[in-house]
Structures are given as C-alpha cells and as structure tokens.
Amino acid sequence: MYQKTIENSPGVDFNTPALKRKRSLRFLKDNVARWAVAVGGLGVIAAITLIFFYLVYEVAPLFKGATITPQSTWTQSIDQDKPSLYMSMEEQGEIALSINRLGELNFRSTRTGDDKARFYLPLPTGTEVTTLTSDSADSTLMAAGLSDGQAIVFKYGHKISWPNDQRVITPVVEYPYGKEPLTLGNASLSDITLADNDRQLFIAAISNGKMVATAFSKEENFLTEEVTLEQQPITLPAIPGTPEQLKIEPDQRWLFVRMTGDEMAIINVARMNQLYLHSVTDLTVGDANITDIQFLLGGVSLLTGDDSGLISQWSMVRDDNNEWSLQRIRDFKLTDNPITSIKPEHRRKGFLAADTEGNVGVFYTTAGRSIIREKLSDGVINQMAISPRSNYLLVDGQNGVEFLRVKNEHPEVSFSALWQKVWYEGYEQPEYIWQSSASNNDFEPKLSLTPLSFGTLKAAFYAMLLATPLAIAGAIYTAYFMAPGMRRKVKPMIELMEALPTVILGFLAGLWLAPLIENNLPGIFALLLFVPVGILLFAFIWDALPSKIRHSVPEGWQAALLVPVVLLSGYVAFSMNTVLEVTFFNGDMRTWLTSELGIPYDQRNALVVGLAMGFAVIPTIFSIAEDAIFSVPKHLSYGSLALGATPWQTLVRVVLLTASPGIFSAVMIGMGRAVGETMIVLMATGNTPIMDVNIFEGMRTLAANIAVEMPESEVGSSHYRILFLAALVLFLFTFVVNTAAEIVRHRLRKKYSSL
Incomplete structure (x- = not known):
C-alpha cells in the first residue's frame, strides 16, 4: 500500500535511484541500530547474570559439609603391653608419632605404619612414663611425668631436606632444658601440665592424689645462648576436693584443677609468692561428671567433656565489678555416651571429641557448629591425633590404627557467626565483631557481616x-x-x-x-x-x-x-x-x-x-x-x-x-x-x-x-x-x-x- 501511494503521488518521483538508495540505507541503519540496542541490552543482562553466578560459585564452598574418608589401616605396631599415651602428626600428615609408657618415641608412616625412626627418653632405671602433656595445642614442647615423681621436658620436631630433589622428613628429639629429670613429687605422677614462656617454665602435677608444682626461672647466657633453670618450689593452696586433672594457662595466670565429680577449682598463680584459691565452679548440669578437660588453641578457652556426652566451652570473664569468673560460653553434644578425650586443632578454634562407643565428632567453637559425627571404632578409642593442617586424622581404636582424610575447609562459617552476636574469647558478652586477621596464630577470626x-x-x-x-x-x-x-x-x-x-x-x-x-x-x-x-x-x-x-x-x-x-x-x-x-x-x-x-x-x-x-x-x-x-x-x-x-x-x-x-x-x-x-x-x-x-x-x-x-x-x-x-x-x-x-x-x- 505504501509503495502504491508513492508510485501514484503526482508530480514527485520517489523511485529515483538516489531515493531508493537512501531508503535502503535508512532501512539498514534502522535494523543495525535496533539489533545493536537489543544486543547491548542483552549483553548487560548477561553480564549481570554472570557476575551473580560467579559470586555464587565463589561463595558456595563455604556451605559445603565436612567429610571423613578412610585412607588406610595398620595393626602391626599395636602392642598391648606398651599402649600409646600420646599421638601426633607432622605438617604434611605423612609421619605419625606415638609415645608409650617405656618412653619410646616411635615415628611411623601414617599410611602404612612402617617405622621411620625411634628414640628413647632418658628414663631413670626402673621408672616408666605415667602421663604426658604438651605446652599448648600447637606446640611440640612436651612434659613426661614419671612413676618416681620426676618429669622430663623434651621437644620433638621434623627437619625437611631435599637430597636429589626428593623431600625427606627426618624426625628429631631435643631436650631444651637438659636430659636430667626434674623433681616434682615423691610418688608416681598421674597427671601433669606445663606452660613455658620467655620468663619461666611452670610445671604442676598430681602425685599420690596431691598437687605439686614448681617454677623454673630462666637465665640465658648471652654468649652461648644456653638457658639455665633455677628451681623455685611452690606450695599450692588447698582445694575442697580430690584433684584429677590439671591445666595451666599459657600466660601462667590461672591453674585449673578438675576435681572428682563435676567441680573445677581455679587457682591464681600470677604471682608465685601470692598463690590463692580464686573460686570453685560447678561445670555440669544435674548428676553428670567431668571426664576430660583440654585447652582450646591459644589457651584462653577451656573445653570440658562429661559422662552425658556434652562438651562445654568455658572462659575467664570479667563481670561488672571487674572480678574474674569462669563462664560457660557454649555447649556441643556428641552422643549420650561419656566423653573419653578432646583434641583441639592446631591452627583453628575447632576440636575433636571421642566417646566410649568409638564415635568421633568435629566441632568449631566460634561458629557454634557441630560439623560432623561418625563412628570410627567399635569400642573405646585409645588415642587420636589431627594434623596441623586439620586435613588428616589418626585414630588408634580397637581394630588398629586408622588413617583418615578430613575435608573441613570452612568450619568458621555459620549463620550465627555471620549475622548474630557471638561470644568471642576475651569478651565480656556476645558482640557483633569483624576482625579477620591478627599478628598471632592463636587468633580467633571474627567474621560478622x-x-x-x-x-x-x-x-x-x-x-x-x-x-x-x-x-x-x-x-x-x-x-x-x-x-x-x-x-x-x-x-x-x-x-x-x-x-x-x-x-x-x-x-x-x-x-x-x-x-x-x-x-x-x-x-x-x-x-x-x-x-x-x-x-x-x-x-x-x-x-x-x-x-x-x-x-x-x-x-x-x-x-x-x-x-x-x-x-x-x-x-x-x-x-x-x-x-x-x-x-x-x-x-x-x-x-x-x-x-x-x-x-x-x-x-x-x-x-x-x-x-x-x-x-x-x-x-x-x-x-x-x-x-x-x-x-x-x-x-x-x-x-x-x-x-x-x-x-x-x-x-x-x-x-x-x-x-x-x-x-x-x-x-x-x-x-x-x-x-x-x-x-x-x-x-x-x-x-x-x-x-x-x-x-x-x-x-x-x-x-x-x-x-x-x-x-x-x-x-x-x-x-x-x-x-x-x-x-x-x-x-x-x-x-x-x-x-x-x-x-x-x-x-x-x-x-x-x-x-
């Protein structure tokens, strides 16, 4: 119709070659402009969509669950006459250390159980190791309590070399304060704890149902850099109960004493000449009894497990009157069975717990997460160890030593940690805090958005x-x-x-x-x-x-x-x-x-x-x-x-x-x-x-x-x-x-x- 109108228009010729070329060019420009606008608009929508999906792709791993995958099991090293008192793994998760009552430090392959190295603590004749403890969750400084009331302080480690471009891990054992045992009590030590800093070495133990402690002030020779210890015997105040387990803070301010039953005695040891019983705290609800206590990484929070399967996190907090008191921060539940052991992670505020039925749980304190619970043994787990990177787990159970791969990359994330108030270590109450990094490895990430x-x-x-x-x-x-x-x-x-x-x-x-x-x-x-x-x-x-x-x-x-x-x-x-x-x-x-x-x-x-x-x-x-x-x-x-x-x-x-x-x-x-x-x-x-x-x-x-x-x-x-x-x-x-x-x-x- 439009074409006929143009052709029938009197006096004007719309079909000249020039006008036809102009109309064709205009039609082409209109189409190009229309398609350019459409492509541009769709491109903007596509770009925004891709940005959204890329953000989701980077965020999604935060909310993936943890897994524990068996890698290998070995039994040839199990000796019922020499049960392990302590287990650990090195950085790469390739070599495991076990220490038994005879003072043997056995370094083995985590995957096969093959021997890599063996060392012996310089035990006095006729004695054996009765208890072991480490300085902190991420420390390799150990104290071994002996059956004659003495203790040996030693440190293990792993040296890495590259002969012929092949990595070789060589276990080593050192005695930073000498091989001579340190005298603590007159009878066998049933539990021991130590804290070491630049000023002094503090060791406390339980000997024949009584607490004994000693402090060693340090003097360093500026020429040889050799450290000598000067012993200062300490008389601990009496407590209203029988001591079962001791834990000393890394800063040597508070000594926590788990007594038989459900009470914790807290002794102020900040000044060695003015030690006093600060308070006694009931740690459980109802008739439950405490079965194990361990420090979380950093030594600020104390983890307690009881015979009802409950694990609680406690911390010393100042009240409105500027007085210190032990406060319950949060609770975790493994099963209804008694907790047998608690193992803190080396570099994060997480921990593992095991019960009498061989169930193991992985938890993270700041996020308040119960990450995973699995049955890893048919009975009581003797010892377990987690690697410093928290990616391998070693479990010494009834059927042998099982080596497992742990995939738990982002335990810090939970809805409560991101959006709700969280009671962080050292704070008087729950707060909204963002603090993603600090200058030390004991730092508790605070990731509230x-x-x-x-x-x-x-x-x-x-x-x-x-x-x-x-x-x-x-x-x-x-x-x-x-x-x-x-x-x-x-x-x-x-x-x-x-x-x-x-x-x-x-x-x-x-x-x-x-x-x-x-x-x-x-x-x-x-x-x-x-x-x-x-x-x-x-x-x-x-x-x-x-x-x-x-x-x-x-x-x-x-x-x-x-x-x-x-x-x-x-x-x-x-x-x-x-x-x-x-x-x-x-x-x-x-x-x-x-x-x-x-x-x-x-x-x-x-x-x-x-x-x-x-x-x-x-x-x-x-x-x-x-x-x-x-x-x-x-x-x-x-x-x-x-x-x-x-x-x-x-x-x-x-x-x-x-x-x-x-x-x-x-x-x-x-x-x-x-x-x-x-x-x-x-x-x-x-x-x-x-x-x-x-x-x-x-x-x-x-x-x-x-x-x-x-x-x-x-x-x-x-x-x-x-x-x-x-x-x-x-x-x-x-x-x-x-x-x-x-x-x-x-x-x-x-x-x-x-x-």
Whole structure:
C-alpha cells in the first residue's frame, strides 16, 4: 500500500535511484541500530547474570559439609603391653608419632605404619612414663611425668631436606632444658601440665592424689645462648576436693584443677609468692561428671567433656565489678555416651571429641557448629591425633590404627557467626565483631557481616539525608521556576560534578574536610541555622523592596541573588565559631561532647562521609529528578493555572504527582550509588567496623571492606570467600532495592497516568 501511494503521488518521483538508495540505507541503519540496542541490552543482562553466578560459585564452598574418608589401616605396631599415651602428626600428615609408657618415641608412616625412626627418653632405671602433656595445642614442647615423681621436658620436631630433589622428613628429639629429670613429687605422677614462656617454665602435677608444682626461672647466657633453670618450689593452696586433672594457662595466670565429680577449682598463680584459691565452679548440669578437660588453641578457652556426652566451652570473664569468673560460653553434644578425650586443632578454634562407643565428632567453637559425627571404632578409642593442617586424622581404636582424610575447609562459617552476636574469647558478652586477621596464630577470626552491613546503611543514610532534599529541591526549582537561559547553564554545571573522581572527593574529605569540621564544629552546626535564616531574611527584604527594583531582575533569575546570601551566611556562621564554642561548650565542643554527653568523637566520622558522599550523590538524583519534572507535559501545568490554581498549587498537585515515578527512581538510583560507594568511605572514615548510630563515629562498609582486605586475603581461604559473600550481599541488596523501586515506580506511573 505504501509503495502504491508513492508510485501514484503526482508530480514527485520517489523511485529515483538516489531515493531508493537512501531508503535502503535508512532501512539498514534502522535494523543495525535496533539489533545493536537489543544486543547491548542483552549483553548487560548477561553480564549481570554472570557476575551473580560467579559470586555464587565463589561463595558456595563455604556451605559445603565436612567429610571423613578412610585412607588406610595398620595393626602391626599395636602392642598391648606398651599402649600409646600420646599421638601426633607432622605438617604434611605423612609421619605419625606415638609415645608409650617405656618412653619410646616411635615415628611411623601414617599410611602404612612402617617405622621411620625411634628414640628413647632418658628414663631413670626402673621408672616408666605415667602421663604426658604438651605446652599448648600447637606446640611440640612436651612434659613426661614419671612413676618416681620426676618429669622430663623434651621437644620433638621434623627437619625437611631435599637430597636429589626428593623431600625427606627426618624426625628429631631435643631436650631444651637438659636430659636430667626434674623433681616434682615423691610418688608416681598421674597427671601433669606445663606452660613455658620467655620468663619461666611452670610445671604442676598430681602425685599420690596431691598437687605439686614448681617454677623454673630462666637465665640465658648471652654468649652461648644456653638457658639455665633455677628451681623455685611452690606450695599450692588447698582445694575442697580430690584433684584429677590439671591445666595451666599459657600466660601462667590461672591453674585449673578438675576435681572428682563435676567441680573445677581455679587457682591464681600470677604471682608465685601470692598463690590463692580464686573460686570453685560447678561445670555440669544435674548428676553428670567431668571426664576430660583440654585447652582450646591459644589457651584462653577451656573445653570440658562429661559422662552425658556434652562438651562445654568455658572462659575467664570479667563481670561488672571487674572480678574474674569462669563462664560457660557454649555447649556441643556428641552422643549420650561419656566423653573419653578432646583434641583441639592446631591452627583453628575447632576440636575433636571421642566417646566410649568409638564415635568421633568435629566441632568449631566460634561458629557454634557441630560439623560432623561418625563412628570410627567399635569400642573405646585409645588415642587420636589431627594434623596441623586439620586435613588428616589418626585414630588408634580397637581394630588398629586408622588413617583418615578430613575435608573441613570452612568450619568458621555459620549463620550465627555471620549475622548474630557471638561470644568471642576475651569478651565480656556476645558482640557483633569483624576482625579477620591478627599478628598471632592463636587468633580467633571474627567474621560478622552485621557491622559491615550496618556501616553500609549508616553511610548511605547520612549521605541521602544531605543529598535528597537538596537535589530534589534544586531539581524542582531548576525545572519549574528557573529561566530557560539560566537552566541551560546551571544544569550542565551540576551534572558535571558527577564526573569528579570519587577518589579525589575521598582525598579532600579525609585530609581537608575532616580537620576543618573538627576545628569548626560549632560553625558547622551554625550553618544549619544561619543559612536558612539568611535566605528568609533576604526574601523578606526583597519582598519589601519597590517593584521597580524587584522587576529589574528578569523572571526566573532571582536564584542567582541567593549565591552571595548563602556565602555570606556561611562566612558569618564560621566567624562565630570561636564565640559559640567559648560561650556554650567551654572552649572545646569535641571535649564537651565526650565529657558531658558521653558521645565519643572520631575525626573521620559519619558527618564527614555524609557531606562528601552527599556531594557525590547530588548530581545523580538532581539530573534524573530534574528531567522527570521538566518532562511533565506543559498542557497539564497550563490547564491547572488556567483553572485558577497558583504556581505552587500546580507544582504540588499536578507536576510533582506526575513526575513522582521519575523522582522516586532518582532517589533509588542515588541510594544505590551511596550503598556501593567505596573510595569516599574508605578515605573519609576511621574504617572501623563498629555498630554505632552516632554521627561522630566512623564505620566500615561492605564495599570498603572488600577493597581493603581482598588484596591481602589468601585465595580460596574462608576469609577470601566471605569477602565474596559480602559482595554477594551487596549485589542482592542493590538488586532487591532496585526491584522494589521499579515496582513502586510502575505503580506510581499507573496511578498518576490519568492526570
């Protein structure tokens, strides 16, 4: 039909070769543009989808369960006459150590049981080893209690060499304080504990049902670096029960004594000349009795197992009166059978527990997780050991020694550890804490995403609190009241602000704005009063001027007169800073806030972030909102004015309602920009992950945390994957907010489309 119309048009030839080529070219351009837009749109959707699935791919391993896989079993080394008192494995999980009553240190292959090396402790004639203990979960310093009341301190290790490019692991045994036994008691030792530091070596034991202890102060020869011990006998205070097991803290402050039954005596040994019984604590509920106690890695928390199958974590905590007391932190349940042994992991806050029926459980304290429970023996497990990397397990059961592979890569992660309050070691109560690393191996990772999410919302809130009213008010005036000539200058200038790199804004905020606010705090708050008052005062004076003067300014250009008014009001506010500070705040508002109101002040705080990030968000909200308001059909405004409505009534009841979908979208896009902002928050805050709504305190956001810690995290580690989880949370938050915004915008458009 279109072709016939062209052919039948009188006086015009539309079928010339030039016009045909032009129509073909235009048709080609239309198709190319249509397909380019479609491909670009689909590409954006595909990119976002791929980002989402990549984040899920990196996060998914965090939530995989643990597994225990048998590798081999060997029985040729089992000797009922010489049962093992202690077992361990070296770093690679290739060589196992077992120590028996005769003082034999047998190093064997973990996979075959073949002998690798054998050493003998220098036991006095006619004695045997009755008890063994290590300095800490990750230490190879040992103390062997003997049947004559003496003890031998030794240290085992493994030297690695590479002859002919082949790795060779050579076991070694050393005696850092000499081979001579140390005298503790006069009878056989049934239990022993030791703690070694740079100052002294402390050893306590149970001999013939009584506690004995001694401390050895250290003196080092600066020339030979040889350490000599000077013995200091110690008299321990009496306890209201029979001692069964002892544990001394690594810092040698508290000595824990498990007594027969369910009570724990706590002795303060911080000062050797002032030892005293601090307290006695009941460790169980009901009629249960304690069967084993062990320190968790670091020696801060104590693990207790009882004959009901319950394992509890305890820690010394200060109360409101600054008094120390032993507090139950959390509980774990293996089975209903009595717990026979507890083995802490070497480098994590996890542990293993075994019961009388051969069941073994793997647990993680911080996350409160019972990771896995499996039956690994047909009866009581004699000894078990876990490798330093927690990837191999050795179980000496009724049917032999079983070597197992443990896959438990991310035990630190649980819903409670990520989002709920957790009672960390050394804290007086459960807290929300993010602290992913420290300077020692005993550190307890604190991986709560709650303070980071809170900081993200806090930064966005204060930024939007500043940006939203200013941007929307500016958009309304620019689109509806401002003269077209002035609008053509103002709008590009504000939009140009968006091109300013955020790293520059963060740099200025951290190094210039933060000190400026700190030194002129009363002046900053005076701005909130002086500027509005100055504008209202100028409006009153302007309205009182003769019409000739007022009409000399072209319609829509009056806003230009407010620029010097705002600058003058700001100058007056800052010039009054010293007077206000001396008059109302004793010369120092920051000190007054802290001392009088109890409000801490950090130089790089949410106020600085709100001003800097608000400045970055304003152009986004302004530009979109201004376009939405300016795009309202003029016939709606003219019709309203023609019916007698004032310009203000027309704005409120017609223009803003019609433009509300666009204004709402502008606010949501601005919020998305504020939530995802990285550099300003990173540089303008103290970057401390705390949960405090105080505007004078800093925060750490999800985006800033990822930027700071991702370069230093180990690829594939729990820390690394939790940072990806933080990115996924940020992605989902933005997706949910934008989806909700689109739904609301659609409803607003539908509601007010009839205007």
